[in-house]
Amino acid sequence: xxxxxxxxxxxxxxxxxxxxxxxxxxxxxxxxxxxxxxxxxxxxxxxxxxxxxxxxxxxxxxxxxxxxxxxxxxxxxxxxxxxxxxxxxxxxxxxxxxxxxxxxxxxxxxxxxxxxxxxxxxxxxxxxxxxxxxxxxxxxxxxxxxxxxxxxxxxxxxxxxxxxxxxxxxxxxxxxxxxxxxxxxxxxxxxxxxxxxxxxxxxxxxxxxxxxxxxxxxxxxxxxxxxxxxxxxxxxxxxxxxxxxxxxxxxxxxxxxxxxxxxxxxxxxxxxxxxxxxxxxxxxxxxxxxxxxxxxxxxxxxxxxxxxxxxxxxxxxxxxxxxxxxxxxxxxxxxxxxxxxxxxxxxxxxxxxxxxxxxxxxxxxxxxxxxxxxxxxxxxxxxxxxxxxxxxxxxxxxxxxxxxxxxxxxxxxxxxxxxxxx
Amino acid sequence: xxxxxxxxxxxxxxxxxxxxxxxxxxxxxxxxxxxxxxxxxxxxxxxxxxxxxxxxxxxxxxxxxxxxxxxxxxxxxxxxxxxxxxxxxxxxxxxxxxxxxxxxxxxxxxxxxxxxxxxxxxxxxxxxxxxxxxxxxxxxxxxxxxxxxxxxxxxxxxxxxxxxxxxxxxxxxxxxxxxxxxxxxxxxxxxxxxxxxxxxxxxxxxxxxxxxxxxxxxxxxxxxxxxxxxxxxxxxxxxxxxxxxxxxxxxxxxxxxxxxxxxxxxxxxxxxxxxxxxxxxxxxxxxxxxxxxxxxxxxxxxxxxxxxxxxxxxxxxxxxxxxxxxxxxxxxxxxxxxxxxxxxxxxxxxxxxxxxxxxxxxxxxxxxxxxxxxxxxxxxxxxxxxxxxxxxxxxxxxxxxxxxxxxxxxxxxxxxxxxxxxxxxxxxxxxxxxxxxxxxxxxxxxxxxxxxxxxxxxxxxxxxxxxxxxxxxxxxxxxxxxxxxxxxxxxxxxxxxxx
Numbered sequence: 035x036x037x038x039x040x041x042x043x044x045x046x047x048x049x050x051x052x053x054x055x056x057x058x059x060x061x062x063x064x065x066x067x068x069x070x071x072x073x074x075x076x077x078x079x080x081x082x083x084x085x086x087x088x089x090x091x092x093x094x095x096x097x098x099x100x101x102x103x104x105x106x107x108x109x110x111x112x113x114x115x116x117x118x119x120x121x122x123x124x125x126x127x128x129x130x131x132x133x134x135x136x137x138x139x140x141x142x143x144x145x146x147x148x149x150x151x152x153x154x155x156x157x158x159x160x161x162x163x164x165x166x167x168x169x170x171x172x173x174x175x176x177x178x179x180x181x182x183x184x185x186x187x188x189x190x191x192x193x194x195x196x197x198x199x200x201x202x203x204x205x206x207x208x209x210x211x212x213x214x215x216x217x218x219x220x221x222x223x224x225x226x227x228x229x230x231x232x233x234x235x236x237x238x239x240x241x242x243x244x245x246x247x248x249x250x251x252x253x254x255x256x257x258x259x260x261x262x263x264x265x266x267x268x269x270x271x272x273x274x275x276x277x278x279x280x281x282x283x284x285x286x287x288x289x290x291x292x293x294x295x296x297x298x299x300x301x302x303x304x305x306x307x308x309x310x311x312x313x314x315x316x317x318x319x320x321x322x323x324x325x326x327x328x329x330x331x332x333x334x335x336x337x338x339x340x341x342x343x344x345x346x347x348x349x350x351x352x353x354x355x356x357x358x359x360x361x362x363x364x365x366x367x368x369x370x371x372x373x374x375x376x377x378x379x380x381x382x383x384x385x386x387x388x389x390x391x392x393x394x395x396x397x398x399x400x401x402x403x404x405x406x407x408x409x410x411x412x413x414x415x416x417x418x419x420x421x422x423x424x425x426x427x428x429x430x431x432x433x434x435x436x437x438x439x440x441x442x443x444x445x446x447x448x449x450x451x452x453x454x455x456x
Numbered sequence: 457x458x459x460x461x462x463x464x465x466x467x468x469x470x471x472x473x474x475x476x477x478x479x480x481x482x483x484x485x486x487x488x489x490x491x492x493x494x495x496x497x498x499x500x501x502x503x504x505x506x507x508x509x510x511x512x513x514x515x516x517x518x519x520x521x522x523x524x525x526x527x528x529x530x531x532x533x534x535x536x537x538x539x540x541x542x543x544x545x546x547x548x549x550x551x552x553x554x555x556x557x558x559x560x561x562x563x564x565x566x567x568x569x570x571x572x573x574x575x576x577x578x579x580x581x582x583x584x585x586x587x588x589x590x591x592x593x594x595x596x597x598x599x600x601x602x603x604x605x606x607x608x609x610x611x612x613x614x615x616x617x618x619x620x621x622x623x624x625x626x627x628x629x630x631x632x633x634x635x636x637x638x639x640x641x642x643x644x645x646x647x648x649x650x651x652x653x654x655x656x657x658x659x660x661x662x663x664x665x666x667x668x669x670x671x672x673x674x675x676x677x678x679x680x681x682x683x684x685x686x687x688x689x690x691x692x693x694x695x696x697x698x699x700x701x702x703x704x705x706x707x708x709x710x711x712x713x714x715x716x717x718x719x720x721x722x723x724x725x726x727x728x729x730x731x732x733x734x735x736x737x738x739x740x741x742x743x744x745x746x747x748x749x750x751x752x753x754x755x756x757x758x759x760x761x762x763x764x765x766x767x768x769x770x771x772x773x774x775x776x777x778x779x780x781x782x783x784x785x786x787x788x789x790x791x792x793x794x795x796x797x798x799x800x801x802x803x804x805x806x807x808x809x810x811x812x813x814x815x816x817x818x819x820x821x822x823x824x825x826x827x828x829x830x831x832x833x834x835x836x837x838x839x840x841x842x843x844x845x846x847x848x849x850x851x852x853x854x855x856x857x858x859x860x861x862x863x864x865x866x867x868x869x870x871x872x873x874x875x876x877x878x879x880x881x882x883x884x885x886x887x888x889x890x891x892x893x894x895x896x897x898x899x900x901x902x903x904x905x906x907x908x909x910x911x912x913x914x915x916x917x918x919x920x921x922x923x924x925x926x927x928x929x930x931x932x933x934x935x936x937x938x939x940x941x942x943x944x945x946x947x948x949x950x951x952x953x954x955x
């Protein structure tokens with residue numbers, strides 16, 4: 035007979051494996067789609083997956099079929115005006131708009147296969163094989179944040195932490211342990227008393243001693259305390275340092291006259307990528323934008339990328355500001371600090387050594403990572419690169435790369451964060 | 457009066473499902489429908505999409521193409537481009553039907569009537585299903601296949617297995633015996649015989665490639681001429697499984713699995729119109745009977761009729777939504793008209809269908825359901841009235857002519873032509889290219905030659921080259937297709953060298 039079964043509670047992701055297989059197979063295409071998608075996004079707009087397209091031709095499952103051409107006689111529904119023998123001109127460049135099945139086999143204008151990647155899938159593809167350097171916090175500051183976690187039971191503590199169950203359990207165990215030998219003895223004596231010949235008088239010596247012993251035993255049993263301070267157990271909580279799960283990312287950009295729209299665009303994309311990447315490792319990320327020419331200024335995202343200014347270039351002004359902001363607002367105990375600097379390499383001659391010293395002494399000790407990208411083709415205009423190379427040798431968490439065009443952003447980014455083969 | 461209604465609102469409950477199933481089952485039995493026992497499973501939309509992507513197989517081996525299917529269904533569904541089907545039904549014993557939890561009580565009743573009694577009785581009684589599929593063991597077999605392929609992935613690597621499955625899938629339509637009757641499959645036999653097969657296969661293959669001529673008296677020339685295989689082979693996957701020289705045993709087994717599953721679905725591909733028409737006819741008839749007996753109210757009926765009308769909507773050929781003939785409509789109309797001819801025959805019916813007009817409709821429909829497939833069903837039963845109602849017409853498209861020509865319309869002159877043409881249209885043999893394995897060059901480069909019998913000068917499609925690549929991967933040597941046109945001229949149209 036009919037059986038009715040409720041299957042709704044069964045797992046619904048039966049196709050998850052197939053989906054993973056599909057994604058694995060078309061990773062190459064998907065990666066391309068992902069890269070393309072990133073170009074269009076704003077720097078903070080990352081909290082979503084992406085609709086991606088794959089050319090249907092690449093993922094088709096071909097089968098033998100009958101192609102266009104030859105003679106075919108087909109039946110259609112809904113005739114209105116045709117009579118037998120009517121001639122219908124063939125539409126140019128196709129074998130019949132109303133044709134079905136076979137006609138579409140001719141493969142004109144293949145659709146793209148479109149579907150959505152979840153955010154995780156999107157990010158996984160985007161940052162495959164990359165890792166964040168120096169995830170271990172540089173312990174410079176002493177004040178670390180703690181949180182209380184349970185850690186078993188102790189003998190001492192404040193009354194509010196008494197664990198009643200544990201205490202009572204201990205008390206019961208102790209009572210049993212202390213009283214049971216006495217009880218055993220008591221039982222033996224009582225049996226002995228009962229087994230005495232009945233003709234003996236109640237006041238005979240044997241009876242009296244037995245009764246006396248029984249009385250004493252009962253007294254001892256009674257004196258076993260119901261609960262003892264010894265039984266008390268307290269919930270134990272210990273301090274555990276909290277790993278810092280927030281990060282701040284400093285974006286430094288040169289906006290002097292030598293930086294054009296093109297360079298800025300490249301810098302922007304690079305910052306977007308870094309932000310995306312960091313947001314995978316940290317719950318919360320703050321962004322600080324510092325732009326500079328001869329003087330540095332903290333600005334919001336909009337102004338950072340789009341307002342125009344001109345002038346000379348003093349890099350150290352931005353670095354000073356960075357160091358100040360770190361001191362004021364971002365204690366290293368609470369924040370993981372990252373910085374990325376984009377520049378065309380131009381700087382006033384005597385400022386570059388100053389910038390170098392500044393980095394090595396005042397900034398790098400507090401930072402998780404500092405990435406410097408120099409945008410532009412050919413040899414650098416200023417001497418910033420040479421000076422920074424010295425920083426790079428001095429500090430392992432300082433990285434620098436050159437980018438000459440948009441196509442290089444992603445490769446350079448990958449290079450900076452590639453998994454260190456250990 | 458209202459006390460008789462099974463339900464008053466559109467909310468369904470498990471108790472109500474049981475009530476409706478009991479009543480529908482009772483009416484179906486009164487009409488003489490024979491069915492497998494039913495198993496009705498309530499699932500969520502998400503699960504329905506899962507079921508979709510594995511062509512309704514409740515268990516299936518894993519392959520990326522099912523994932524692709526799932527993604528595209530999911531995408532369309534989420535953006536509202538497509539509603540999910542109300543039901544999926546599986547040809548098994550017991551017959552499993554999935555109901556979606558989102559459906560209203562009316563829709564659940566419709567689906568129960570459609571799937572659990574309509575499709576179910578078709579699976580149980582149609583000769584193709586009787587011959588080709590074994591409802592008792594299919595679930596077990598699918599389970600065996602899933603586990604076997606999983607084991608292969610572990611042992612030989614997922615990539616290797618995936619590549620093999622890709623190749624098999626492209627050829628799965630050619631993994632079917634069209635004429636030979638298959639042996640019944642069951643899990644127990646399958647596991648036992650799988651080992652036996654493994655042992656025997658290799659020796660068999662070696663035999664084919666024995667390089668020393670066994671009989672020296674035969675002149676070399678004659679041996680070269682002889683074709684092998686002696687008869688052309690239509691089941692390409694079967695031929696590969698048994699004869700491809702370089703395959704490992706596990707690969708042969710995987711080919712076999714794809715082939716068996718393809719064979720299982722073969723009858724469904726051949727009886728689309730009949731199967732859907734039959735199920736639609738019965739949900740219509742059964743629910744109307746419920747209404748006549750006063751078990752459902754007017755609101756229920758209105759919702760039912762609307763859904764039913766949507767199911768059998770046939771957009772005309774020049775409509776933007778037109779995408780071929782709707783099998784539900786065509787099948788439903790034919791069965792519906794069969795019943796009419798039995799109950800209220802006209803002079804025309806007596807002329808065209810002297811045996812049917814005025815006969816017992818239950819017997820006539822039962823016979824029609826049992827003994828035909830789409831092609832022969834249409835050739836036998838497409839009546840002038842259905843042709844007129846659907847305004848069917850046929851267009852002859854000859855690429856040697858400048859214009860296409862209307863070859864027949866729904867009038868006295870055209871009925872026979874349309875019936876014949878439509879039947880031919882549903883002949884799988886003419887819908888899929890007729891490709892057969894013709895020869896293996898056993899003495900030379902071991903290349904495999906297929907012959908394509910062109911019908912009306914129709915060429916193979918463009919994907920054929922890609923398919924040939926897969927075939928060559930399975931065969932291990934060069935593969936080519938010779939096309940034979942209507943005049944008997946032979947020409948090599950596709951060729952794939954071995955890598």
